[in-house]
Amino acid sequence: MSRAFRKSNNMTISLSTDAWSIIVDVLKVLKLKYDYKALSKITGFPVSTLTRYITGKTAPRGSKAERLLRNTLNNINFPALIAEYSGFDGGRLDLTKVLLNPNLVKIIGAYVLEEFAGMKITSIMPLDILSLPLASYLSITTSRPLHLVSPLPISSPDHLMPLIFSDDGGDARAYWLLLRKNCSRESILFLSSRTPEPCFFNKLVERLVDEKMEIGGLFMVAAKEELLGELRIPPGVKRSYLLVI
Numbered sequence: 001m002s003r004a005f006r007k008s009n010n011m012t013i014s015l016s017t018d019a020w021s022i023i024v025d026v027l028k029v030l031k032l033k034y035d036y037k038a039l040s041k042i043t044g045f046p047v048s049t050l051t052r053y054i055t056g057k058t059a060p061r062g063s064k065a066e067r068l069l070r071n072t073l074n075n076i077n078f079p080a081l082i083a084e085y086s087g088f089d090g091g092r093l094d095l096t097k098v099l100l101n102p103n104l105v106k107i108i109g110a111y112v113l114e115e116f117a118g119m120k121i122t123s124i125m126p127l128d129i130l131s132l133p134l135a136s137y138l139s140i141t142t143s144r145p146l147h148l149v150s151p152l153p154i155s156s157p158d159h160l161m162p163l164i165f166s167d168d169g170g171d172a173r174a175y176w177l178l179l180r181k182n183c184s185r186e187s188i189l190f191l192s193s194r195t196p197e198p199c200f201f202n203k204l205v206e207r208l209v210d211e212k213m214e215i216g217g218l219f220m221v222a223a224k225e226e227l228l229g230e231l232r233i234p235p236g237v238k239r240s241y242l243l244v245i
Contacts, residue, residue: 019065019066019069020059020060020061020065022069022106022109022110022113022141023053023060023065023068023069023072023110024053024054024056024059024060025106025110026069026072026073026106026107026110027039027043027050027053027054027072028054029103029104029106029107030042030072030076030107031054032103036050036051041075042071042072042075042076043068043071043072043075044071044075045068045071069110069114070114073110073111073114076107076111078108078111078242078243079242079243081104081107082095082098082221082222082242082243083243085097085098085101085104086098088243093194093222093245095130095193095194095221095222096130098221099130099131099133099134099193099221100130100133102133105133105134105137106137108134108221108242109134109137109138109141111242112134112138112189112191112219112240113138113141113142115217115219115238115240116189116216116217116219116238116240119216119217119238120187120216121142121144121187121188121189121216121217122144122185122186122187122188122216123144123145123146123147123180123183123186123187123188123189124138124139124142124144124145124146124147124188124189124191125146125147125148125149125188125189125190125191126146126148126149126191126192127149127190127191127192127196127201127204128192128193128194128196130193131191131192131193131221134191135191138189138191144189145180147177147178147179147180147183147186147188148177148178149163149175149176149177149178149204150175150176150178151174151175151176152176153176154176154178159177159178159179159180159181159183160176160177160178160179161176161177161179161207162174162175162176162177163175163176163177163200163203163204163207164203165199165200165202165203166199167197167199173200175200175204177204177207179211179213183211183213184211184212184213185212185213185214186213186214187213187214187215187216188208188213188214188215188216189216189217189218189219190215190217190218190219191219191220192218192219192220192221193220193221193222194220194221194222194223194224195220195222195223195224195227195228195231196231198227198230198231198232201231201232202230202231202232205232205233205234206232209234214234215233215234215237216237217237217238217239217240218233218237218238218239218240219239219240219241220239220240220241220242221241221242221243222241222242222243222244222245223241223243223244223245224244224245225244225245
C-alpha cells in the first residue's frame with residue numbers, strides 16, 4: 001500500500017493527496033459488512049461513486065478524499081464496533097479480536113490519523129503488546145519511527161534504559177525503554193489498547209520528560225474512567241478514546 005500520510009517539514013501529521021489509499025482500504029473493509037446502499041448512507045457519497053472507488057476504476061483525490069474519510073469516520077459507531085467484535089456486554093473486555101484483526105486495525109488507524117492530523121508527532125510508542133499492530137500500521141503509514149517499552153531488555157544499538165517503578169509502595173518493577181539515538185525534542189504519540197497502570201504511565205512520562213522528550217498525544221481503544229484521573233498527563237496533550245468504560 002502506498003504511503004497515505006506524508007511527513008511535512010514541521011513534522012505534523014497532515015492529510016495529503018495520497019489519502020485516497022487509506023479511505024479506499026476503509027471502504028473495502030466496510031463493504032464486507034454493508035451493501036452499497038448502506039455504505040452510501042454512511043459516507044454521504046452516491047452508490048455509483050463508491051462502486052468506482054472500491055473496484056479501483058477511479059480514486060478519490062485531494063479534498064474529496066479528505067471529505068470522504070471524515071464523513072466515513074464520523075458515521076462509524078466505534079463503541080458499538082468495539083463491543084461487537086470483542087463481545088463486550090458491560091463485563092470483561094477482550095480486545096484481542098479487535099486489535100489482532102487487520103481490517104479493524106485499518107479502520108482504527110484511519111481514525112487515529114484523522115484525530116491527530118495537524119499535530120506535531122515525530123514518533124510513536126505502543127504502551128502494551130496489543131497496541132503493537134496498530135503502532136506498526138501507523139509507523140509505516142506516516143513514516144514515523146517507533147519507540148518501545150518492554151518488560152524484558154532488548155538487545156539493540158539504540159538507547160536502552162531501565163524504567164523502575166512501584167505501585168503504592170509495593171515491590172519494585174522494571175521495564176525497559178528502547179529509544180532512538182539522538183531522540184531529544186521528540187513529540188511522541190502514545191498508543192494503548194486500554195488504560196495503562198498509573199504507576200507505570202506516570203513514571204514513563206517523568207522519564208521521557210527528563211530525556212527532553214514530550215508527549216504529543218494519547219490514544220486508547222478502551223479507557224477506564226476511574227483510572228484516567230490518576231494519569232499525570234501533561235497539560236495541553238490531546239487525548240482520544242474510542243470507548244470509555
